[in-house]
Amino acid sequence: MSRKYLPTLAELIDRLSIIQLKEVFITDHKDEYAKEIKEIVHDIELILNDENIRLTGEDVRAIVVLSQMNLHIWHNESEARKGNNAGENLLLTHGLNGIRNTAKNKIQEIAGVPSN
Numbered sequence: 001m002s003r004k005y006l007p008t009l010a011e012l013i014d015r016l017s018i019i020q021l022k023e024v025f026i027t028d029h030k031d032e033y034a035k036e037i038k039e040i041v042h043d044i045e046l047i048l049n050d051e052n053i054r055l056t057g058e059d060v061r062a063i064v065v066l067s068q069m070n071l072h073i074w075h076n077e078s079e080a081r082k083g084n085n086a087g088e089n090l091l092l093t094h095g096l097n098g099i100r101n102t103a104k105n106k107i108q109e110i111a112g113v114p115s116n
Helices: 009-025 025-052 057-081 084-111
Strands: none
Touching: 009 025, 009 057, 009 084, 057 084
16 A cells, blocks of 8 residues: 655654644544544554664654654644743744754654754
8 A cells, every 4th residue: 555645754753743632632623633643654654664664762752752842832832822922932932843853853864864
């Protein structure tokens, strides 16, 4: 079966993390998010199997960090939209995005693609 998405492993994992948040926090479209999650997981499994990738503890840590950064960004942007310390929350989001990108680069290294 062929991939449904063409992004890199890191982009797929990042998207999976974000869609998982949407499935939890935006329940109106839960079925759509569940379908997308299933498709992304399918593609991640294809990449891991086709490229014979074995995850290490550090790889799992990078995935966890990426997921945590996405959750923190979600909350910060939500608070900023409410007008709660918008400037501070957006600055914090900018910093968290840097950590998020570092985690994504680490995940890309799993697939043998050097980070930028």
